[in-house]
Amino acid sequence: MEKKHTIHRASVLFVVFLGMISGATASLFIRYGTAPMLVLAAYRKTIVTVMLLPMVLLHHRDEWKKLKLHTVLWCVLAGIFLAIHFFTYFMSVKYTTIAASNVLAGTEILFVSVFMFAAGKETFNRMNWLSIAIALIGGIVVSMTGSNDAALNGPLGNICGVICAVALAGYSLVGSKVRQANLSNTLFTFIAYGASAIVLDGMVICSGYSLFGYDPINYLVAIGMAVFCSLLSHSLYTWSLKYISPTLLAIFKILSPVPTALLGFLVLSEIPSWNQIIGGIVVILGIMLYIRSKNPEAETPREHT
Secondary structure: OOOOOOOOHHHHHHHHHHHHHHHHOHHHHHHHOOOOHHHHHHHHHHHHHHHHHHHHHHHOHHHHHOOOHHHHHHHHHHHHHHHHHHHHHHHHHHHOOHHHHHHHHOOHHHHHHHHHHHOOOOOOOHHHHHHHHHHHHHHHHHOOOOOOOOOOOHHHHHHHHHHHHHHHHHHHHHHHHHHOOOOOHHHHHHHHHHHHHHHHHHHHHHHOOOOOOOOHHHHHHHHHHHHHHHHHHHHHHHHHOOOOOHHHHHHHHHOOHHHHHHHHHHHHOOOOOHHHHHHHHHHHHHHHHHHHHHOOOOOOOOOOO
């Protein structure tokens, strides 16, 4: 008989909290970079792909040999969405406040639901529509003004934040379809990240930027994002799904703008404007209400292998 390991719920939530804090450092790393945002995005995905390569070679060679072409192509499509997501996220952090960029990027779940509704695979009741409307109103309030910093371009940053959320929704939907084909999370991530890195590297070359020759701080920034924001954030989230519900994890991810804004204040002395604070709270409440109204009983964790 297979022995099951029991992990206390509090321990799992603490690990998820660590993942949320690790992910919150992304905006700080981006602000310390001096290379173009496109270059930093390419560095991040290239480095994390290289970090995953040994695990794929050691533990997933047999699975790799059995891959079908259409599965690989779906993974590549997910990688393209991911490339757009990261580039626009980096641009958003550069041109608007850290709080605003993360609140807008966190509306991903709403775009996922809208795409599912348009495809006829999702139905909405009155409470669903109300919660979406609340979140959208909050998003409008967040984007009403730019930043007190004249060097920033608030409207451009806010637009990039929304595009970032749409692209991440595309990545999530494609990833969900691929994962239903019993492709391991590690191999899917490796292919998608690799495709994303190739797309971003190609964009750097086509844009006229150089891939090398930047200040050393940029390579440290990229390594920091790869370790803290990709491996120690996304991987911990994936691990936690074996012990907590996807709904509870989604709530943690939605609340991530809070520690992100706090880090921005403590490290960069960046204070969100009144509309970004109020609008951010409204967005978070709207999305949490949506999650609860769509899946009110989602406290039973799914078993993931």
